[in-house]
Amino acid sequence: MPARTLQLRNFTSILEDIQIRFQAIAEKAISGMTMPTTESEQLLKDIRTTQQTILQRCQKRGCQPADLSDAGYRGFLWLIFLSDPDHFKQHLQFLSRFLQEWKAKTHRVVSVRMYNSPFVFQCKPGRDGYTVTIGEGFVSADPQTVQILVDCSVRSNRRNLTQLRALSRSAAYKRIMELIWQHSAQSSRSTHGNYYDLQQLFHKINAEYFQNRLEQPRLCWSSRRATRRLGYYHPDTDTITLSCYLDQQSIPPYVVEYVLYHEMLHKRVGLKEVNTYRLAHTAQFKQQERKFQYYEEAEKFLKWFTRT
Numbered sequence: 001m002p003a004r005t006l007q008l009r010n011f012t013s014i015l016e017d018i019q020i021r022f023q024a025i026a027e028k029a030i031s032g033m034t035m036p037t038t039e040s041e042q043l044l045k046d047i048r049t050t051q052q053t054i055l056q057r058c059q060k061r062g063c064q065p066a067d068l069s070d071a072g073y074r075g076f077l078w079l080i081f082l083s084d085p086d087h088f089k090q091h092l093q094f095l096s097r098f099l100q101e102w103k104a105k106t107h108r109v110v111s112v113r114m115y116n117s118p119f120v121f122q123c124k125p126g127r128d129g130y131t132v133t134i135g136e137g138f139v140s141a142d143p144q145t146v147q148i149l150v151d152c153s154v155r156s157n158r159r160n161l162t163q164l165r166a167l168s169r170s171a172a173y174k175r176i177m178e179l180i181w182q183h184s185a186q187s188s189r190s191t192h193g194n195y196y197d198l199q200q201l202f203h204k205i206n207a208e209y210f211q212n213r214l215e216q217p218r219l220c221w222s223s224r225r226a227t228r229r230l231g232y233y234h235p236d237t238d239t240i241t242l243s244c245y246l247d248q249q250s251i252p253p254y255v256v257e258y259v260l261y262h263e264m265l266h267k268r269v270g271l272k273e274v275n276t277y278r279l280a281h282t283a284q285f286k287q288q289e290r291k292f293q294y295y296e297e298a299e300k301f302l303k304w305f306t307r308t
């Protein structure tokens with residue numbers, strides 16, 4: 001493996017520490033005290049310093065933040081977003097509202113993590129209380145949305161989960177996600193594999209199957225060698241990720257191209273909604289998929305490959 005992705009030491013615990021401090025400040029703010037100014041000023045300063053340090057480390061090694069691992073890059077973009085005093089304030093306000101609403105509904109202990117996470121919402125019960133992770137896209141949420149988020153955490157049902165899904169696809173949510181990901185410049189190091197270059201393959205497939213009409217998403221190799229999920233398209237961030245497991249000499253080019261083609265189709269076709277579920281592989285999608293020149297061969301190879 002080349003030094004394709006830059007690892008940041010202790011990054012997870014640094015982010016966790018920031019989350020804990022955010023919540024502590026928000027708790028103080030709602031307990032009747034005025035906003036603890038010194039603490040929030042210090043937190044904003046630390047967020048900026050952390051972001052700067054990451055940039056410097058990248059420069060020192062001659063690469064860009066886009067060369068960070070998927071998780072590292074997410075965190076980095078989150079820090080940039082929160083370095084803006086307005087976003088920082090919004091983030092704190094959201095947390096205060098959420099916690100206030102939470103306390104009005106339940107006495108259970110909660111850790112709230114609002115983050116640039118790959119998912120929009122997650123609530124996990126644990127020994128020390130609940131951990132609720134909320135997509136940063138909700139940062140500008142109105143009181144009603146906050147209420148739905150709390151409802152989903154305390155007692156989720158089909159109705160409020162449907163509401164939540166709809167909200168996560170709102171223009172407001174999308175606008176925040178675009179703000180966060182606007183810095184995601186494509187790095188040539190992140191598309192160059194040992195054997196395959198995603199950028200090159202993208203242009204080839206775009207010309208052959210999409211009349212060059214598909215706008216280029218962010219392309220990257222995964223940092224983990226996933227053997228089952230070989231590729232995925234993330235619409236919120238407009239990113240196609242291919243498992244670096246495919247970047248081997250033993251994988252024929254038509255297989256890598258086929259997986260990329262599949263993900264490009266996801267970008268083009270979008271998701272069809274049936275009831276509350278998102279249907280990705282519709283009949284129409286499968287029909288498009290078969291247009292790939294080496295469809296049969298690629299399918300056969302992947303069947304054999306993912307089984308071994």
Ligand SMILES: [Zn+2]
Binds near residue numbers: 262266280281
């Ligand atoms: Zn798919």
